[in-house]
Amino acid sequence: MTWIKAPAGEPREKTRMTTFAEAFQRFADQFLPPNLSDAMHLRFQAAARSSQLGRENSLEFGDGGQHIVFVVRGATKLVAHASESRDQIVAFHFAGEVFTVPEPGNHSYSVSALKDCDILSFRWTDFSTLASSEPAVLRRLLETTMQSLRRCRENAIGLGRKTAGERIAVFLLGMAERIGSEQDGRIFLDLPMSRRDIAESLGLTIETVSRQLTKLKEEGVIQTAGRSGVILGARGHLRDRAGFLLEAA
Amino acid sequence: MTWIKAPAGEPREKTRMTTFAEAFQRFADQFLPPNLSDAMHLRFQAAARSSQLGRENSLEFGDGGQHIVFVVRGATKLVAHASESRDQIVAFHFAGEVFTVPEPGNHSYSVSALKDCDILSFRWTDFSTLASSEPAVLRRLLETTMQSLRRCRENAIGLGRKTAGERIAVFLLGMAERIGSEQDGRIFLDLPMSRRDIAESLGLTIETVSRQLTKLKEEGVIQTAGRSGVILGARGHLRDRAGFLLEAA
DNA sequence: CGCCTGCATTGACCTGGATCAAGGCACCTG
DNA sequence: CAGGTGCCTTGATCCAGGTCAATGCAGGCG
Missing domain, CATH: 1.10.10.10 (Winged helix-like DNA-binding domain superfamily/Winged helix DNA-binding domain)
Known part of the structure; x- marks a missing residue:
């Protein structure tokens, strides 16, 4: 993954407040079931990638796949690029929320920071493999996805009518x-x-x-x-x- | 649940082609894992409700909850009612597809038939209880929901930009x-x-x-x-x- | 602590698509 | 297969919101 649109050329790290371990712990507290085995815990941790994003920095997922993102700290927008200078913000997400970033198809998507952010991300293929035998994680993810879908539909009503x-x-x-x-x-x-x-x-x-x-x-x-x-x-x-x-x- | 907007006053049944058992079997083939126990199979069957909808008939879910719908035969639209005479169609669904109908909040939703339809529906509370310990069903449902979310987002780009x-x-x-x-x-x-x-x-x-x-x-x-x-x-x-x-x- | 930069506001004008209003023609019915 | 009904198409006009163009002002920096 790569950073683009860095206003000062480089991603800022000035107020990094969380280490990777802290970030992952927050994710686990928020999203993983409390009784998850230590082994699984570690496997999820191994699949996680953390990023620090300064204001207006964005995270592009270059590998063409779908991703799961957890906002540790800060606030983000999920942006769809329709064509040059026609972007549509698909959702805002705040600290503690989890959401999916679609794989690029007819349009491409990126996540970018409204203010300085710490973010944890997983490749969907990895996450899915780990979650597939953990009903509690699947339920949590389903709940999250349904919530996103409800919001997206409400938004679609607004955009259309x-x-x-x-x-x-x-x-x-x-x-x-x-x-x-x-x-x-x-x-x-x-x-x-x-x-x-x-x-x-x-x-x-x-x-x-x-x-x-x-x-x-x-x-x-x-x-x-x-x-x-x-x-x-x-x-x-x-x-x-x-x-x-x-x-x- | 009740039918409304029946053009001829009554829901038509002229071309009912599937019995409840047939309808459920198609759902199971399409959506439930092949190795699901007979007991669970029966419990899902017990939670299912079938409806036949004639063209432009619609299905309202009066109980205020979220629902899961399987289109056995025909084609449907999921309609959100913003206010009188301002409806937004949120998605179309065709035979073999599964989708969720949001619970009414700021807007209300209904499913209606583009042509004569057979439909199977579940209250989300029931379905969720049954699925919660069946990872294969959860995965399938998650996949379906993510697909709906992707479509909804692509649609939102169109509506907005x-x-x-x-x-x-x-x-x-x-x-x-x-x-x-x-x-x-x-x-x-x-x-x-x-x-x-x-x-x-x-x-x-x-x-x-x-x-x-x-x-x-x-x-x-x-x-x-x-x-x-x-x-x-x-x-x-x-x-x-x-x-x-x-x-x- | 005053200048500078970039977001935000305000104003003037324009246009894509909505609205209003006739027809036309697919498909059904007898 | 003629006649009717309800979509669909086409045309004329209107307007909400887009576009273009200054100006205002908050917050950062020297």
């Missing part, structure tokens, strides 16, 4: 759920991604994202604090703008 | 791969879905779908035969219009 305003509302609600911190009824968000990233995940342009955020601000639904801070008022107001099913409840 | 023309080209190529029949270098497609279905799966309108097909016809890339027949000439010409990565190869 929602207006720009609705997409932004859905995005903010989703992020609030994943990385928001609640404090006396208001939700504080510190978005790790740029406007460009938001736009590329919602199938919009940065200008439209900006205009919609301004609109929400003017209407008093959100407040902003610097480039990355967003404060959501009553969640209901955003939900009303998300184009969800209005439940009779 | 491709033009109407590109989406149609991608759609035709995908269908050619799944249900096309090749004959002296040309591929014959008999599309089971209407223009409306195509539009709802690609995030377009029927008019745009029609115009793009006309354009492809005028340009000699495809020929049409009646409403559902499409003949693709050299596949390369369609690929050129699909907005895929141009590989240096």
Whole structure:
């Protein structure tokens, strides 16, 4: 695997906070069953590769296969390259999450860092071999994959059928759920991604994202604090703008 | 579960071709490992529910949970309801395929028949319990889910970043791969879905779908035969219009 | 602590595809 | 095989969001 798009030419390592052993331990705690034999534990460890990615560095998997990735620390985007300058962000992932990177086919995929990251990755062929006789690992992986599929489908609904305003509302609600911190009824968000990233995940342009955020601000639904801070008022107001099913409840 | 949108008020059963036992046998042949014990086989059978769906009938899962569906015969669409008259088709599935139907959340999902169908469904809670100690079943399900995820992601790229023309080209190529029949270098497609279905799966309108097909016809890339027949000439010409990565190869 | 750089915002204009509105023609039915 | 019904196609117009073009401003660096 290789690094590309390194803004300063070289991948940064300035805030490396985890050793390989620590990283793997976090993965095991999070993902492997507690009663897994030491032997299997070691075999998984042997299959793992760790990477440190500085902001906007990306990880390309050159071997043409599918991969499993665990985010030890930081936040990532999974980017699909449709053609020159037409990228679509397929998913964001935060510390503690596991996801799969598809093998390149009609489009190629890469994982890149929203902020400094530690990442653990496995070739799918290796991981699959190890997991195949461990039902607990398979269940965990299935659960994770189903979660990704649900998110991807919800996203597809947005991309196919929602207006720009609705997409932004859905995005903010989703992020609030994943990385928001609640404090006396208001939700504080510190978005790790740029406007460009938001736009590329919602199938919009940065200008439209900006205009919609301004609109929400003017209407008093959100407040902003610097480039990355967003404060959501009553969640209901955003939900009303998300184009969800209005439940009779 | 209940049927809705029955065009003639009642679900049709005119061409029921498979008994429950036959249907389950096809599922087992296709999806369960050959060496599965008779006891487990019976438990899976006990968890299965079969449905016959006439064209445009749909299956709603009223119990609020996730479901596993096997298409015994026919072809289905998985529809997400964003709000009144804004449906997004999330996936098409053909005979022999297995897929999951998400539980209703912000949007609700239903499975409906493109043509007369026999279907087998399982509540996820039941299926999951049975499969949890059968690595072979888990692997199969994981494989299926990953396949759905890959398709959903490719679709998301299209919905987010491709033009109407590109989406149609991608759609035709995908269908050619799944249900096309090749004959002296040309591929014959008999599309089971209407223009409306195509539009709802690609995030377009029927008019745009029609115009793009006309354009492809005028340009000699495809020929049409009646409403559902499409003949693709050299596949390369369609690929050129699909907005895929141009590989240096 | 003020300049510099690059993201973010705002404004003016344009366009691909949606919407609205007729026809046309496949396929069914009798 | 004539007549009807519901898709499908085609044409005219509109508009949400894209594109192009400044300007503003946060955060880093000398």
